[in-house]
Amino acid sequence: xxxxxxxxxxxxxxxxxxxxxxxxxxxxxxxxxxxxxxxxxxxxxxxxxxxxxxxxxxxxxxxxxxxxxxxxxxxxxxxxxxxxxxxxxxxxxxxxxxxxxxxxxxxxxxxxxxxxxxxxxxxxxxxxxxxxxxxxxxxxxxxxxxxxxxxxxxxxxxxxxxxxxxxxxxxxxxxxxxxxxxxxxxxxxxxxxxxxxxxxxxxxxxxxxxxxx
Amino acid sequence: xxxxxxxxxxxxxxxxxxxxxxxxxxxxxxxxxxxxxxxxxxxxxxxxxxxxxxxxxxxxxxxxxxxxxxxxxxxxxxxxxxxxxxxxxxxxxxxxxxxxxxxxxxxxxxxxxxxxxxxxxxxxxxxxxxxxxxxxxxxxxxxxxxxxxxxxxxxxxxxxxxxxxxxxxxxxxxxxxxxxxxxxxxxxxxxxxxxxxxxxxxxxxxxxxxxxx
DNA sequence: ACCCTTCTCTTCAACTTTGACTAGATTACT
DNA sequence: AGTAATCTAGTCAAAGTTGAAGAGAAGGGT
Numbered sequence: 001x002x003x004x005x006x007x008x009x010x011x012x013x014x015x016x017x018x019x020x021x022x023x024x025x026x027x028x029x030x031x032x033x034x035x036x037x038x039x040x041x042x043x044x045x046x047x048x049x050x051x052x053x054x055x056x057x058x059x060x061x062x063x064x065x066x067x068x069x070x071x072x073x074x075x076x077x078x079x080x081x082x083x084x085x086x087x088x089x090x091x092x093x094x095x096x097x098x099x100x101x102x103x104x105x106x107x108x109x110x111x112x113x114x115x116x117x118x119x120x121x122x123x124x125x126x127x128x129x130x131x132x133x134x135x136x137x138x139x140x141x142x143x144x145x146x147x148x149x150x151x152x153x154x155x156x157x158x159x160x161x162x163x164x165x166x167x168x169x170x171x172x173x174x175x176x177x178x179x180x181x182x183x184x185x186x187x188x189x190x191x192x193x194x195x196x197x198x199x200x201x202x203x204x205x206x207x208x209x210x211x212x213x
Numbered sequence: 214x215x216x217x218x219x220x221x222x223x224x225x226x227x228x229x230x231x232x233x234x235x236x237x238x239x240x241x242x243x244x245x246x247x248x249x250x251x252x253x254x255x256x257x258x259x260x261x262x263x264x265x266x267x268x269x270x271x272x273x274x275x276x277x278x279x280x281x282x283x284x285x286x287x288x289x290x291x292x293x294x295x296x297x298x299x300x301x302x303x304x305x306x307x308x309x310x311x312x313x314x315x316x317x318x319x320x321x322x323x324x325x326x327x328x329x330x331x332x333x334x335x336x337x338x339x340x341x342x343x344x345x346x347x348x349x350x351x352x353x354x355x356x357x358x359x360x361x362x363x364x365x366x367x368x369x370x371x372x373x374x375x376x377x378x379x380x381x382x383x384x385x386x387x388x389x390x391x392x393x394x395x396x397x398x399x400x401x402x403x404x405x406x407x408x409x410x411x412x413x414x415x416x417x418x419x420x421x422x423x424x425x426x
Numbered sequence: 427a428c429c430c431t432t433c434t435c436t437t438c439a440a441c442t443t444t445g446a447c448t449a450g451a452t453t454a455c456t
Numbered sequence: 457a458g459t460a461a462t463c464t465a466g467t468c469a470a471a472g473t474t475g476a477a478g479a480g481a482a483g484g485g486t
Contacts, residue, residue, distance in 0.1 A: 069450085110363055171369075252473070282436050
C-alpha cells in the first residue's frame with residue numbers, strides 16, 4: 001500500500017473542501033513530494049478513484065476566478081472519513097518498511113486521541129520486536145554466520161533498520177506520553193495548511209504557494 | 214525505481230538461461246518475495262518487457278518435460294548485461310530510501326571487482342551525508358524546533374533513518390576492505406541458485422523474510 | 427478406480443503510477 | 457510594448473503492479 005490515499009484524504013479533510021491543485025500544494029508544503037512519491041498524476045487519479053468509490057463527493061465548480069481549466073472540488077463522505085481513520089490506524093501499526101506511509105500517518109497522528117495514538121505506537125513496537133525475533137531465530141544458520149556469505153549483510157540491513165524503527169517509535173511514545181503536541185479534543189487543533197497569501201517557508205526555492213479557502 | 218528489473222536480470226544471468234518459473238523460484242529462494250514485492254505477474258511482465266527492449270533474448274522451448282504450459286527461456290543480450298551492471302551500480306550509490314533496491318544490489322555486489330564495490334559504497338555514504346546536511350540546514354526553522362509541532366517528528370525519522378543507512382554502509386565498506394567475501398576475479402564465484410532437485414531450505418516456513426543460502 | 431491436492435508455468439484484467447504534455451492567465455524583464 | 461517565464465489546473469498514454477485464475481501432470485490416500 002502506498003501513502004497516497006492517506007495523504008489525499010487527509011489533505012481534503014483539513015480543508016473541508018479542496019480541489020486537486022490545492023491537495024497538490026498541501027503535499028508540497030508538507031514536504032511530502034520528497035518522501036512520498038506523490039506526483040500530480042497520482043493525486044488526480046486518487047481523487048477520481050476515491051470519488052468513484054464514494055469516499056469523496058465531487059462538486060463541479062464554475063470555471064474559477066483564476067485562469068486554467070475548470071476545477072472539481074472534493075469533500076469527504078461519511079465513508080471517506082472512516083477510511084481515513086482506518087488507513088491512519090493501519091499505517092501507524094504496520095511495521096513493514098514503508099517510511100513514507102509512516103510519515104504520512106505521523107503527520108495526521110494528532111487527529112487521534114492521545115491515548116489511542118500511544119496505544120497504536122506501542123502495538124507498532126511490539127510488531128517490530130516479534131518480527132525481529134522470528135527472523136533472527138529462523139535465519140541464524142547452524143553453520144555460523146559466515147555460511148551466508150555476503151548475503152548475511154542483507155539480514156543485517158533489515159534487522160538494523162527494524163531496530164532503528166523501534167527505537168524511534170519508543171522515543172515518540174515517550175514524548176507523547178509526557179504531553180508533547182496537541183491531540184484531538186485538547187483545544188486548538190494543529191492545521192498544516194497555509195493561510196491566504198501566506199508564504200511557504202519550506203518551498204523548494206522557487207515555489208510560492210497561495211491557499212485559497 | 215523498483216528492484217524487480219535488477220533482480221530478474223540477475224537471476225537470469227546466474228542461470229545463463231532461465232524461464233519465468235525458475236526466476237520466480239530463485240527470488241523466493243533469496244527471500245526476495247518478502248522484501249521486494251516481486252509477485253509472479255511482475256516477474257513475467259518484466260521478462261517480456263525487457264525482451265521487447267532487447268535486454269533479453271527469448272527462446273521458445275518445446276512443451277517441456279514436466280507438465281504445464283510451454284515455457285519461454287531467456288538469456289541476457291550484450292545490452293542486457295550492460296543494463297544489469299548499470300542498475301547494480303546505480304542501486305548501490307543511490308541514497309533514496311529504497312531498502313529493497315539496496316538489498317537486491319548487495320545480493321549481486323560480488324559480481325563487481327572489490328575495489329569498485331568499495332568505491333561505489335563510499336559514494337553512497339557521501340550522498341547520504343550531503344542529503345543530510347542539506348535537509349537539516351534547510352528545515353531548521355529560525356523559530357526553534359517547536360514551531361514545527363509534531364511534524365518535526367517526521368524529519369527526525371528521516372534523518373535518523375539516513376544516519377542508520379550511512380552507518381550500515383560504513384560497516385560494510387570496512388568488512389569488504391578487510392577482505393571479506395569473494396569478489397569478481399577472486400576465484401570460485403558465489404552462486405545463489407539451487408542445483409537440480411536440490412531442496413530450498415527456506416521455502417516452506419511461514420516466517421520467511423530474509424535471505425539464506 | 428476415484429478424487430483431491432499440489433506442482434508447474436503462464437496469462438489476464440483491473441488498478442496504480444509515471445512523466446510528459448496542454449493551455450489560458452499572470453507576472454517579470456528588457 | 458513585446459516576450460519570456462511562471463502559475464494554475466488538469467489530462468493522457470504508456471508502463472508497472474497486483475491478485476486471481478487456468479490448465480495439464482503427477483502424487484497420495486482411500
